[in-house]
Every structure is written in structure tokens, then in C-alpha cells.
Amino acid sequence: MRAQSSATTATAITVPAPREHRSLGTGLAALGVIAFSLTFPSTAWGLESFGPWSLVAARSVLAALVAGGFLLILRVPLPERRHLPGLAVVAAGVVLGFPLLTTLALRTSSTAHAAVVVGLLPLTTAVVSALRMGHRPSRRFWAAALAGAAAVLAFTVGQSGGALTAADVYLFAALLVCAAGYTEGGRLAGIMPGWQVIGWALVLCLPLTAAGAVLALAYEPVHLTWHGVTGLVWVAMVSQFLGLVVWYRGMAAVGIPRASQLQLAQPLLTLVWSALLLGEHLTAAAPLTAVAVLVCIAVTQRS
Structure with missing residues (x-):
């Protein structure tokens, strides 16, 4: 009965033109x-209430509970074994790394300085x-991608005064693991x-994240504020789940390289949100x- 209903629904849907x-x-x-452009400002808000390990673990747990609820309600079957390595890469890069x-x-x-990561992410x-x-x-x-990445890199580094900090080690590592997660996620979204x-x-x-949340919350102090809770909710519900839902669907439709270049606009959006929400200063170069x-x-x- 379900198969017949699904077939009827499928035939009633008009397949869009290319x-x-x-x-x-x-x-x-x-x-x-x-959605992603608000991740860094929301994370900064979240750090007002939570430690870094607590914030990351809590956002992943909340997002997993929502995603798991949808999977259960819709009775989605378990993924095939052959897809598990790709899902592990997505988890390591996008959920954790x-x-x-x-x-x-x-x-x-x-x-503003952290925005250099997403500035280079499309090219990576x-x-x-x-x-x-x-x-x-x-x-x-490739020429346009390199030019766009160079423009964003020059702008974001200029925003931070041209100085490189110890945080760059974290940022460039994040760049690599996220690119791998995006690639595998885009590939699986075609399946x-x-x-x-x-x-x-x-x-x-x-x-892993639930155990990490318990340990982190036990050792890192928590000072709940409106900003902190709002930041946690955004990075958990939107950055970690809903934003990736539409992002992977978009990548599957237009291709990973083309979709990734849309992220060239993300650092500029992040800087706008940072000025509005965090009071960070923007230069006339924006x-x-x-x-x-x-x-x-x-x-x-168009390429």
C-alpha cells in the first residue's frame, strides 16, 4: 500500500527542467x-556563557536530537554500509572538526580574522x-576562484591589521577538514x-558528543545569558543542521565546485553581522x- 502511494505521489510530481x-x-x-554567515558571531555569543568544549559538544548533541527525531518520525532506514565511510568523513569534518x-x-x-577560513573554503x-x-x-x-579567494583573503587579513595569530593554526586545520566534509556530503547528497x-x-x-558534553560541562563554568543561549541555539539548530540540509541539497543540484564559490560572499556577510551584532569595526574597503x-x-x- 505504501509502495503504491509513493508511486502515485512520484508520478504526480513534475520534474523541473534542468x-x-x-x-x-x-x-x-x-x-x-x-545561515553559515551567522555562525561565527553566534559562536562568539555562545562563548559568553559556555566554554569552547562545552559549546561544541552541546551544539552537536542538540542538533543530533533534532535530526534523530526527524529520522525516527519519518522512519528513514539505516544508511547502507557502503555509505558509512563517507558519513564518517562528514561527521569528522563538519560535525566535529x-x-x-x-x-x-x-x-x-x-x-573578522576568522572569516579568512570561509574566504578560502570555496577554493579548498x-x-x-x-x-x-x-x-x-x-x-x-579556477582563475575566478583564485581571484575571489585572494580578494577575500586580502580584505579579512586587512581587517585584522595584517597580523597572523596562533589561532591561524586552528583556522587552517578547520579549512581542510571542512572541505573534506563538504565534498563527501555533496557526493552523498546525490545518493x-x-x-x-x-x-x-x-x-x-x-x-561521543553526549559523553563530551557531560565531561565539558562538569569542568567548564557556565554563566547563562541571553546572548549565550541564543548563540547556542543558532549554531545547533541552524549552523549545524538546517543550514547544512539546504547546503548539501544545493550542492547536489548544481555541483560541488560551483556551489562552493557562493561561499565567497560568506566572509563579507559575516563581517556585516559582526558589525551589527558584536560592534566590530568595518573599513571602507568592504x-x-x-x-x-x-x-x-x-x-x-557561468564557467
Whole structure:
């Protein structure tokens, strides 16, 4: 009966034309970028109430409980064994590695300086994707990607006064593990729905993150504030789950290299949020960099 109902539903759905499919995928990926652009300011808020280890563990546990609830309610079958290595890479890179490394960096780094990570992430993701999946973007694509990354790097480093800090070790490590997680997540999103990719990655990590939350909360002091709780809720519900749902779906629709270039706009959005929410100062270079980045995005989307 269920199979017949599913078949009837499937035949009633109109498959979008390729151009419509790409437009929808680009829009979903853009929503993911907007969600991610608030991650660093929200993390800074969360650190007002929680220690770095407590914040990372708590956000993963909350996101896993929500994702697990959806998986149970919808009776989603367990992933096939052949998909487990890819899900492990997603979990290591997106659920554990990137949140922990960037949170540790934000203890001593401003959000403007940390934005260099996401400024270089599109290029790194495209490189990892090319090595992992055999993608061969055009020379114009690579030239535009390099130009966009260079513009964002120059802007974010200029925002921090041009100085490199100890937090850069965490930031560049986060860059590599996140690119690997994005690549594997984008690949798996072509096989299963994107929300299931991040959902299963979160659930796989739940035993580890739950134990980590208990230990961290026992040793790190907690001082609950409105900012701290709001920051935790955002990074758990949006950055860790909902944002990745639309992001992986967008990558599956338009391809990993093209979708990754939309993230060139993420550092600028992060800097805007940092100025509005954290009171960080922005220089006059922001509009010029924004124009340069948008041009690069336009070129990569047409390459």
C-alpha cells in the first residue's frame, strides 16, 4: 500500500527542467551561505556563557536530537554500509572538526580574522572535490576562484591589521577538514536526501558528543545569558543542521565546485553581522571587496 502511494505521489510530481533545477539548487546553496554567515558571531555569543568544549559538544548533541527525531518520525532506514565511510568523513569534518577548531580559534581571534577560513573554503573545497571526484573545472573557473579567494583573503587579513595569530593554526586545520566534509556530503547528497546526510552524521557522533558534553560541562563554568543561549541555539539548530540540509541539497543540484564559490560572499556577510551584532569595526574597503567577490561569483557560476 505504501509502495503504491509513493508511486502515485512520484508520478504526480513534475520534474523541473534542468535550468529550473539549477536555479533551485543555487537558491538553496545561497540560503546555506546566509545561515553559515551567522555562525561565527553566534559562536562568539555562545562563548559568553559556555566554554569552547562545552559549546561544541552541546551544539552537536542538540542538533543530533533534532535530526534523530526527524529520522525516527519519518522512519528513514539505516544508511547502507557502503555509505558509512563517507558519513564518517562528514561527521569528522563538519560535525566535529570545523566547529571545534573554529571555536577554539575564536577564543583569541576576532570574527573578522576568522572569516579568512570561509574566504578560502570555496577554493579548498573545489580542489578537494577535483581530487576526490575527478571534477575538471575550466581555467576561467579556477582563475575566478583564485581571484575571489585572494580578494577575500586580502580584505579579512586587512581587517585584522595584517597580523597572523596562533589561532591561524586552528583556522587552517578547520579549512581542510571542512572541505573534506563538504565534498563527501555533496557526493552523498546525490545518493540520499541532503538532510539525511547531515542527520546520520550527527546521530553517528551522538555517543561521543553526549559523553563530551557531560565531561565539558562538569569542568567548564557556565554563566547563562541571553546572548549565550541564543548563540547556542543558532549554531545547533541552524549552523549545524538546517543550514547544512539546504547546503548539501544545493550542492547536489548544481555541483560541488560551483556551489562552493557562493561561499565567497560568506566572509563579507559575516563581517556585516559582526558589525551589527558584536560592534566590530568595518573599513571602507568592504564595498569594493563586495563588488570584486560578486564579479568572481558571477564568473564561476557561468564557467
